[in-house]
Amino acid sequence: MIQLLRLNGEPFTLNAVLIEQIQSLPDTTITLLNGKKLVVKNPEKEVVQLITAYYQTIGLQRIHIEAGEESE
Template identity: 70%
Template sequence: MISLTRLNGEPFTLNAILIEQVQEFPDTTITLTNGKKLVVKNSHAEVLQLVMAYYQQIGIQRAQREVKKDDE
């Protein structure tokens, strides 16, 4: 889970596994796997950093690296 802030200043927590896409329009817009879009105050770079840290925490990013090493 990652902590983000809505445009109105309200903090919320999002399951990062549900994120399909992050874009800046110029506001940061997160598209979820179910098609729902969320607009947040956080920058694109900050959202990516939070997602990568979450993936590392739960072991997803590590598993991807191990698979890539095995493929080489």
Template identity: 60%
Template sequence: MITVTRLNGEPFVLNAVMIEQIQALPDTTVTLHNGKKIVVRESVQEVVDQITVFYQKVGIQRSLKEVNETSE
């Protein structure tokens, strides 16, 4: 889970696993797997950095690396 901020200043927690893509349009727009779009104050890089830290905490990043190494 990551904490991001709506444009009105309201922080909320978002399930990072549900994120499909992040774009700057020019505001940062997060698109979820279900098609819902959320506009946040954080930059694309800030959201990506938070997702990376989350994946490291829960071990997803390590698991993905292991799967890639096994499939090669």
């Protein structure tokens, strides 16, 4: 789980495994696997860092590397 900020500054927690894509439009927009879109105050780069740290914590990053799907 990662903690993010809504545009109004209110914090919320999101299950990072549900994220399909992240865009800066210019606000950071997160699209979930179910198609729902969330606009957050956090910069895209910070969200990616939070996701990567979460994946490493739960061991998901290691699974991708072992499967040969190392990130670019």
